[in-house]
Structures are given as C-alpha cells and as structure tokens.
Amino acid sequence: AASMGHAPVVALLLFWGCCIDSMDSEGRTVLSVAAAQGCVEVVKQLLDRGLDEQHRDNSGWTPLHYAAFEGHQDVCEALLEAGARIDEVDNEGKAALVLASQGGHTTLVSLFLDKYNAPCDQRPHDGKTALRLAALEAHYDIVQILISHGADLDSKDADGRSTLYVLALDNRLVMGKFFIQQGADVETRDLEGRTPLHVSAWQGHTEMVALLLTCGHAQVDAVDLENRTALHSASWQGHHEIVKLLLENGAIPDHTCNQGATALGIAAQEGHELCVVALLEHG
Helix, strand or coil: CCCCCCHHHHHHHHHCCCCCCCCCCCCCCHHHHHHHHCCHHHHHHHHHCCCCCCCCCCCCCCHHHHHHHHCCHHHHHHHHHCCCCCCCCCCCCCCHHHHHHHHCCHHHHHHHHHCCCCCCCCCCCCCCCHHHHHHHCCCHHHHHHHHHCCCCCCCECCCCCEHHHHHHHHCCHHHHHHHHHCCCCCCCCCCCCCCHHHHHHHHCCHHHHHHHHHCCCCCCCCCCCCCCCHHHHHHHHCCHHHHHHHHHCCCCCCCCCCCCCCHHHHHHHHCCHHHHHHHHHHC
16 A cells, blocks of 8 residues: 555554554565655655654665655655654665765755755765766756755765766766866876876767867876876777877877887787878877
8 A cells, every 4th residue: 555655545554553564575664665656645654653764674775765766855855854864875875865866856956955954975885976976867957956065076986086087988078078167177087097088088089088188178198007198098999080189289199108108009019000190190
C-alpha cells in the first residue's frame, strides 16, 4: 500500500496494528519505500507512528536519499522537518544534495541550500561533488546555483581531476567555456601532472584545445610529470590539426620529454605522416 501511495489503505492498516518495523531484503523500511514513491501523506502517517527518519538501508540510503533521488520536494521537507539530517551520507559518502544535483532537481537543490544549509562541497568517497555531477549532466541552472553558493570550481576527485579537466577530456565545450569564464583553473593537474590541454590534445578535441588556448589562455608548453607537453600528446595520437594549432600558438617543437623524445620523433615512430609534415614545415 505504501509503495503505491494508497494513503487511506495505509491509515487503515496502521489503525488495525499492522507491523511497520519490518525491512525488505535491501534493508529498507516502509518509510523509505514511501519516500521513494513520493506520497507525502503516507510519509507523514509513518513519521507520526514513529518510524525512524534516519534509518539506513544496506547501501546507507536514508528515506531522504530516496526522496532526493526522485525529486520529491514535499517528502524531503516532511523528512527534514521530522529531524532527518541534510548532511547524512550513504556508504559512498553521498548526501542528498549530490543526488538531487545529479538528477537535475533544481528547486530541490535550492531548497536544500537556502532553507536547510546543505554543505555544497561535501565530497563523496570518489571526490565527485554535487557541482561535478551537475556539470557532467549539463544541468546549467543547478551549476549556477551551486557556484552562487560558493561551490569550489576546482575541487578534485580521487584521481586528482578537476571538473574542467573532465569537461576537457569529454569535449564538453559549452560547459567547459562556462567554467573557464567563471574562473576555473585551466592549469589544474591530475595525479600524473597532466592539464586539461594535455588530455584534450590526446583525445583529439580540436575545438576544446582552441578554447583552452584562446579563452582560457592555457600554457601551451605546460609539462606533465614525464616532461611531456600537449604537443607530445597530439603527435603521439596523430592529431595533425591539433599539432598545427599548438604550433601556431607558440608550442616549442623540439621540446624533449624525460625519455629524450621530441614531438617529431614520436610522430615519426608512430607513423603519423601528417604530424611529421606539420612539424617539419614549422621548422
């Protein structure tokens, strides 16, 4: 009855003393099931009967997690007013704000931040914050809301990657430009010292490389831990248009990495004729 949102039937069962403390195989109480369904009447009935608003199932999700994931604002408010903690995290370290942001529930995100003071930079175990997940899902309104509440543009995940880095890796041009305009660090580095320019050049994202150079004023000869530049990356993968673009923006053609290789040597070794031609023509 609770899973289908049948409030009158739930009320009748409660009146006749139906057991409300049982859990399913995933450790969920009937309150979590009702919260996921989104029937606020049922949720309030169960809360009035004393069901624990902080109960954690096998994955660490509370009723608030379920309601936030589904975008049920009225249910979230009922749970929070009953004492649910806005900063409670599941087994992966995710709070309700992260789930609401990833799901694109704009009004719910605003509610969590404005009324319940949800910490906007709470980091799950993988380091992917609400801002990161909203950006990757292209939820522009939520990204703007989070930034206006002080979200860290340059927060890094467990692999040392910032959101701009991942946007460059995935060739998300519009969101990438927005982050650059908001002041995101274009020289941010992952655990191997690679910048957004390195990874966009490696992936062959010509427009992203151009964006980082022109809009972000990225250092064209920034080096990773192996002393490789973006020109090395593009030459290795055979992206001759990016090789030309980097050279036009001042890349040093004969820079050597820690192994003593130049971009020309790498391009020749990998058999990328057009890259070799571009490098030779540049001199």
